[in-house]
Amino acid sequence: MYHQLAYIALAAALSVAACSKTEDTAAPANPGGTALVVKIGHVGATSGAVAHLGKDNENGARMAIEELNAAGVKIGEQTARFELVAEDDAADPKQGTAAAQKLADAQVNGVVGHLTSGTTLPASQIYNSAGIPQITPSSTNPKLTRQGYAGAFRLVADDVQQGSAMGRYTVESLQAKTVAVIDDRTAYGQGLADEFEKAATAAGAQVVAREFTNDKATDFNAILTSIKAKKPDAIFFGGMDAVGGPMLRQMRQLGMPAKLVGGDGLCTGEMIQLAAEALGDGQVYCVEAGGVDGDEVALSEKFRADYKAKYNLEVQAYAPYAYDGVKLLAQAMETAGSADPAQYLPALKAIQYQGASGKIAFDAQGNRQNAALTLYTFKAGQRERLAVIR
Secondary structure, eight states, X not given: OOXXXXXXXXXXXXXXXXXXXXXOXXXXXXXXXXXXEEEEEEEEOOSSTTHHHHHHHHHHHHHHHHHXXXXXXXXXXXEEEEEEEEEEOTTOHHHHHHHHHHHHHTTOXXXXXOSSHHHHHHHHHHHHHHTOOEXXXXXXXGGGGGSOOTTEEESSOOHHHHHHHHHHHHHXXXXXXXXXXXXXXXXXXXXXXXXXXXXXXXXTOEEEEEEEOOTTOOOOHHHHHHHHTTOOSEEEEESOHHHHHHHHHHHHHTTOXXXXXXXXXXXXXXXXXXXXXXXXXXXXXXXXXOOOXXXXXXXXXXXXXXXXXXXXXXXXXXXXXXXXXXXXXXXXXXXXXXXXXXXXXXXXXXXXXXXXTEEEOBOTTSOBTTOOEEEEEEETTEEEEEEEEO
């Protein structure tokens, strides 16, 4: 996600592994000989405060693995047996680099991950050194694709796009004349807040406060009391729902009428539970780095229905993107006739793919071309889509 932030039939139900490596079911027997084992790494925070998002991504990746094996995909002359090698980074940069090194040592053929920008950025150096392509389904820090790494790809809009869109929307549509900005000091949250501040200021708003907390904080009374005295029309929070939900509750306890606005870290199903009765109607606005419109909607809805049928869970955020990430790697391997990263990387760079998250093609830096953003609010305890913008 997240500077710290999709998509179509399924196989049998399978429980999610919280940490460690996991191997999925075998492909159909290859009458011509031994199957080609293709290891796809996935890393996300499957423990800790944002575990619901990490498990969501892992579930999406696992669905794709099962579908590929059921289809008996051929790479060159061999039927491929895809295995998901799943690791937990707990959204911690040190654990993220350790997980990346494990995948490099295991000589995985490609990686889908990480969930957060704070772990994706340091891990990307390890994958680059090992020559392993990495597709993040949710990390939005612009630095990832500005490092010049040939194998780094992103499936969502970055924080420049997110923060800029939310800054303009807050001023132009929510009519906020004064705003306060809080971030969680993560690579995701701080960078997103910086972009919001620039865009809101450019649109004519006055920034009356700039504060920070951390991604494990639970008490915001000192920060909020200071901000309350300045009477902002809106408060932007750069961070995740695990912090944003409790923050909103404390805003309401202090009688603060300001709207809470943020990036995709607040645009989750879990935000509804975390904020509880403080969520209100039209009090929280957020922008998610992704979205579909037009003829892409049907595939997205099918993915969500299949996901719900398989896991008895609603999609939290980026499962469709993790799903597409695995499918992209497989298609590039098919096209190249090889699971060797050096051989299939050119095909991945040139790919044109219609996935659960919409049409996918990459620019020269590895960013998704024409990436969408979706604006949301919450009403009657449900997330409500306002618009898809590009």
